[in-house]
Amino acid sequence: MNLNSRMRWNPKQYLEFSGHRLRPALDLINQISAESPARVYDLGCGPGNITRMLAERWPGASVCGSDSSPDMLARACEEPSTVDWRESDINSWTAEFPADIIFSNAALQWLDDHKALFGRLLSMLNPGGVLAVQMPKNFTAPSHLLRDAVAGSGPWADMLAPLYRQAPILSPDFYYDLLAPGSASVDIWETEYTHILEGANPVLDWISGTALKPYLDAFDSAGKANWKEAFLEEYKSRLNEAYPKRMDGRTLFSFRRLFIVIVK
Numbered sequence: 001m002n003l004n005s006r007m008r009w010n011p012k013q014y015l016e017f018s019g020h021r022l023r024p025a026l027d028l029i030n031q032i033s034a035e036s037p038a039r040v041y042d043l044g045c046g047p048g049n050i051t052r053m054l055a056e057r058w059p060g061a062s063v064c065g066s067d068s069s070p071d072m073l074a075r076a077c078e079e080p081s082t083v084d085w086r087e088s089d090i091n092s093w094t095a096e097f098p099a100d101i102i103f104s105n106a107a108l109q110w111l112d113d114h115k116a117l118f119g120r121l122l123s124m125l126n127p128g129g130v131l132a133v134q135m136p137k138n139f140t141a142p143s144h145l146l147r148d149a150v151a152g153s154g155p156w157a158d159m160l161a162p163l164y165r166q167a168p169i170l171s172p173d174f175y176y177d178l179l180a181p182g183s184a185s186v187d188i189w190e191t192e193y194t195h196i197l198e199g200a201n202p203v204l205d206w207i208s209g210t211a212l213k214p215y216l217d218a219f220d221s222a223g224k225a226n227w228k229e230a231f232l233e234e235y236k237s238r239l240n241e242a243y244p245k246r247m248d249g250r251t252l253f254s255f256r257r258l259f260i261v262i263v264k
Contacts, residue, residue, distance in 0.1 A: 020195045020206075024257050025050045025105040028134045029057060031187065031261050037061045037100030037130075043090050043121075044068075044107020048076025051083050054103060061100070066093060091117075095124040102131045106210075106257075109135040109168050115178055122182055122264060131262040136210075137190065138255050139167035142242035143207055150235045151215060156227045163214045169258055179262050187261040195253040202251050203243045204236050 029050075037058055042051040045065030055063040066088040067073050073085050091111060095102070102121055111117055121131055138144060151160040172188045180186050199205060208216065212235075219228035243251050 020193075020197075021106070022050070023193065024134050024191070024259075025053075027191065028103075028105060028132050028259055028261070029053065031259070032101065032103075032130050032132050033263075034058075034101055034130050039095075039097050039099050040064070040101040040103065041066065041095060041099050043093060043102065043104040044110075045076060045085075046072045046107075048072075048079070048081070048083065048085070050105055051076065052079070052081050054101075055081060055083050058101075064096075066090075098126045098129070099124050100126055100129045102129070104132070105134045106136055108133055109137075112165075112168060114168070114170060114175075118175070118178060119182075122179070122262065125264040127264055128184070129264045131260070131264070133260045135169050135258050135260075136255065137167075137169045137258045138211075139169065141254065141256070143203055143239065143253070144211060146238045146242060147207065147212060147215070147235060150231060150238065154227070154231060154234070156219070156224065156231060159222060159224070159227075160215055160218055163218060172258065175258075175260055179260070183262045183264055185263045187259075189259050190256060191259065192254055192256040195255060197251045197253050198249070199251075201236050201240070203239050203253050204232070206253065207239075 038061060040054055040058060040061045040063045042054055042063070042065045045051045045067045046069075048065055051063065051065035055061070062084070063082065064084045064086055065076060066086040067076070068087065068089045070087060073087055076083070076085050090104075090107065102125060108114070108117065125131060148164060151157065151164070172190070176186055176188055197203065197206065215231070216228065219225070219231065243253060245251055
């Protein structure tokens with residue numbers, strides 16, 4: 001399944017928490033030791049803010065940012081840069097030239113069959129090339145569990161059932177056993193960020209731009225505005241219980257992520 005290619009992404013909604021979303025990408029970039037890569041690919045580049053950082057980090061490289069969302073790419077093209085923007089689905093993406101760096105921040109979790117996917121990406125690297133990936137691993141957090149609980153408990157249950165997925169991100173052991181035999185080095189780690197959010201319903205706003213998007217699109221496609229409103233009201237109520245405001249009015253949102261950096 002590739003939900004990402006079916007969704008109509010909203011760059012404004014996604015960028016609402018750009019500061020928080022940027023930190024994991026920077027943590028990933030900082031662990032890439034390549035000094036003078038010739039070709040850098042950013043898969044699932046979204047609105048392009050991180051891709052432009054890759055171009056600034058390696059100004060001598062040819063940098064290509066690809067995404068399946070025309071809306072995201074349109075936003076990426078709004079700012080002048082040396083980046084080559086391409087519309088492409090990661091599942092069918094092929095490097096035009098062997099890569100020195102393949103970078104993907106918060107995109108591969110939308111795709112299934114990671115065994116085949118990671119093997120294919122590794123095959124596109126030059127010897128000594130780097131595959132650097134960050135994927136959200138928050139699927140057992142209240143934000144996601146409550147989303148699925150509400151999805152399965154209303155009149156919309158049958159409509160939303162096809163969207164339910166087992167957690168697509170596997171254990172570090174899985175990725176190590178898969179990637180180590182064909183690599184010079186493998187670095188895998190997890191980080192849990194505690195985001196300090198502001199606003200009336202900040203966790204709902206965050207999720208609406210990412211993990212909730214397929215559900216919202218399903219309501220819109222079916223013309224079920226009343227169901228959508230009822231779903232969001234119930235979900236918001238449960239989220240506010242799970243993520244209560246602190247004494248200063250802010251909300252703490254814990255978010256775990258998995259990082260993988262491979263040198264071929």
